[in-house]
Every structure is written in C-alpha cells, then in structure tokens.
Amino acid sequence: MAIDWSLLIEIIRSNDRFVLSSHLRPDADALGSELGLADALESLGKSVRIVNPSAASPNLAFLDPNGRAKKIGETMTADEARDTDVHIVVDTCAWSQLQEVGEVIRTTAAQKVIIDHHVSSDDLGGLVIKDTTAAATGELIFELAQALGAEIREEAATALYCAIATDTGWFRFPSTTSRTMHIAGQLIDAGAKPHVLYSLLYEQHSAARMRLTGRVLGRLTVDCDGRLAYLTVSREDFKETGSVPADTEDLVNAVLQIGGTKAAFIAIEQPNQTVKVSFRGRVDTNVAVVAEQFGGGGHKQAAGATLPGSLAEALAKVLPAMQQAVS
Ligand SMILES: [Mn+2]
Structure with missing residues (x-):
C-alpha cells in the first residue's frame, strides 16, 4: 500500500520538538521504530525524546545502549512529556496499551500522530497513518524516513531491522512480503548485521x-x-x-x-x-x-x-x- 506521507512531512518540517511513545512492555518493533524514527528526525536537526508506559525487557537493552527510552512517571514526568510540539505514537492504537502515556495523549496540547500496523484501533485523536498490510511498524518508519529524505544511519538501520525481523518471526510469518524483504535489504546496506542481531535477540539464554x-x-x-x-x-x-x-x-x-x-x-x-x-x-x-x-x-x-x-x-x-x- 502506497502511503500518502505529505501531511506528516508537513508537520515534521514545521515543528522542532518531538516526543515518541509506544505500547506497554515495548517489544523490538515498538522500541526499534521509536529509535529509528528518532534518528531520522535528528538527522533533520529535530529534537526528539522517547517515553513509554513501561521499560523494555532487558534482552532489548542492546538496541538502546544510552537509555533513550524513558519510563513515564519514573525517568520522565507527564509534564515533561507534554512539553513538546508533536507527540508521535508508534505500533499501537489502543488506550489500554498506553496507560499513563495515554493520559499525556489525552491532555497534551501537542499535535498528535499515530503510525501503526495493527487491525484494532481506538480513536487517539490526531493524524492516523495506519497500514495493516505492513509486517511491522518498522517498515512504515523506514518508508517515512525515505519520504523525508532522512539518512538511515547504522544505529537506525539496526533498530529497524530488529523491529521488522522480530515482528515477522525472522521473516517467516504470512505478513512477510517482498516489500518486507526489500526494506530489510536496504537496512543491511545501511549497516544492519543480521547474524549479529539474531544472536543478540535469540541466543542469550541461560543454561538454567x-x-x-x-x-x-x-x-x-x-x-x-x-x-x-x-x-x-x-x-x-x-x-x-x-x-x-x-x-x-x-x-x-x-x-x-x-x-x-x-x-x-x-x-x-x-x-x-x-x-x-x-x-x-x-x-x-x-x-x-x-x-x-x-x-x-x-x-x-x-x-x-x-x-x-x-x-x-x-x-x-x-x-x-x-x-x-x-x-
Ligand atoms: Mn508491531
């Protein structure tokens, strides 16, 4: 599905400060989409912060070595989260998945944008960019970065590759399309290393x-x-x-x-x-x-x-x- 990014591109061009959020217990698609989008926006000179309703599981810490993703009420207050021009929610459209971040969304004066690929959805308000044919939100973030003319740097490529690879069960679920593989290929060209990422994601278990x-x-x-x-x-x-x-x-x-x-x-x-x-x-x-x-x-x-x-x-x-x- 070809997405019309023009409204969002206009919002991004005309604002400077962005807050990104995703769902409870953010998975690699949630966290990877946030980090990939943050990097793309920063490459355009924007200021970006990330805040979620809960912390990501420790096995995803390698994606966010500098702890960019904050937890609402703990490492970022609701007031700090509201203090932005644009609040972008990725990989969810459900109030129940947002919890305290949902309260911020309900009460913020910032422009709101939702980028998601899930079928079910609540009305969170704001601009909704939804493509249920996308295998991962990470695919959409990649396409947005391209539409913005943003450079995909190695860290963003890694984050987006993990987003897409995990949401597709390492490219085996029915949601995997040629578009998925095409994007994955471009992420590898941009520096994502599949064998390293597979090991970091799936080969870190304990003997116990x-x-x-x-x-x-x-x-x-x-x-x-x-x-x-x-x-x-x-x-x-x-x-x-x-x-x-x-x-x-x-x-x-x-x-x-x-x-x-x-x-x-x-x-x-x-x-x-x-x-x-x-x-x-x-x-x-x-x-x-x-x-x-x-x-x-x-x-x-x-x-x-x-x-x-x-x-x-x-x-x-x-x-x-x-x-x-x-x-
Ligand atoms: Mn997802």
Whole structure:
C-alpha cells in the first residue's frame, strides 16, 4: 500500500520538538521504530525524546545502549512529556496499551500522530497513518524516513531491522512480503548485521532456561490423536533448575512444531496459588474462546488466562475445554 506521507512531512518540517511513545512492555518493533524514527528526525536537526508506559525487557537493552527510552512517571514526568510540539505514537492504537502515556495523549496540547500496523484501533485523536498490510511498524518508519529524505544511519538501520525481523518471526510469518524483504535489504546496506542481531535477540539464554526446557519438554503430553499437545510447569521445576518464570517464554510455541497438532497449551504454576495458562492454535483453531471461558483473552491463535488453585485443578478445567476446541 502506497502511503500518502505529505501531511506528516508537513508537520515534521514545521515543528522542532518531538516526543515518541509506544505500547506497554515495548517489544523490538515498538522500541526499534521509536529509535529509528528518532534518528531520522535528528538527522533533520529535530529534537526528539522517547517515553513509554513501561521499560523494555532487558534482552532489548542492546538496541538502546544510552537509555533513550524513558519510563513515564519514573525517568520522565507527564509534564515533561507534554512539553513538546508533536507527540508521535508508534505500533499501537489502543488506550489500554498506553496507560499513563495515554493520559499525556489525552491532555497534551501537542499535535498528535499515530503510525501503526495493527487491525484494532481506538480513536487517539490526531493524524492516523495506519497500514495493516505492513509486517511491522518498522517498515512504515523506514518508508517515512525515505519520504523525508532522512539518512538511515547504522544505529537506525539496526533498530529497524530488529523491529521488522522480530515482528515477522525472522521473516517467516504470512505478513512477510517482498516489500518486507526489500526494506530489510536496504537496512543491511545501511549497516544492519543480521547474524549479529539474531544472536543478540535469540541466543542469550541461560543454561538454567535450557535445563527447564529439557525437563518440561520431557514430560510433553499428546492428546486427541495428536491434535492437542500440552506442557505443565511446577514451582518445583523452577527450583530444581534454578530458572525463573520468564524462562518459559516461547516454550508453548515449541510444542506446535509437532506435525499434526492443531492446538497447544502450557500451564505454569505461579508462586501465589494461581496457574497461568498460555494457549496457542493453528489457523483453524480459535483458542481465544477457550481463554475467555476462564476469564482471560487474546487473539484467535494466541491467548492466555490465569486460574486460581493448584496445577492439577487448573488442568482438570483447561484440558476438557481444549479437547473440545480441537474436536
Ligand atoms: Mn508491531
């Protein structure tokens, strides 16, 4: 989709001070888009600050070595965030994803701009540039930088490459297009190093995490003639392996690598007598409806819920619901 950038270019040319924000728990597309856009604007002589509702996870610290992305209420006050000409929100259109930054957006006198690729959207006010065919907001930022005639420097190229590579599951999701690859190629020409970035993003786990993975996968249960596969993680597993709950991230996706599975879930015992369950489905299985039965929610193919009680109690409720979902 060819985007008409002319209104935004006019806003950028006629203003000097910019604040950039993105969503809660900013991922690499959120943070990379902010950093890439900041660099492009600065190359045009603009002043740019970045503030988010929460900090990015430590595994993305390499993208932002100078700590440019601030946290609202902690390293930047709401008043400081409002003190700008233009406030640009990237990679989200949802008030629920903005929290305290949303309060700034509601009350700021600055011009507001939204650059996003998500289907769902609230009206945040201001100029909305949305392209749901873009695989990542990073693609849109690259195209904006080009439309602005801004130079893409190595740091921006790195940030935008990570944005696009992670949102496309390293260029394998259906959202990946020739446009995605074309942009990625230009980012490599501008200095992004795929092998280095892959390693920084995906090959920094602890040995404890690997031991937890082995232990949990060793107990894999396959049900419903192979259509359903699931995992359980007890507090004992964390203790025995020296791992932490964040080490279960992505484990459920590994289970969907089994041929013939339609859905998968992982039930993780939490310290506070609850069980967190993550559901995954292939295209023809809707797991959001299962998560909703237990007070959770999410997307059709990826959803979650937290249940009270023990692991056994949670399993007794969740398993029949998932058996039903793949039947
Ligand atoms: Mn995104």
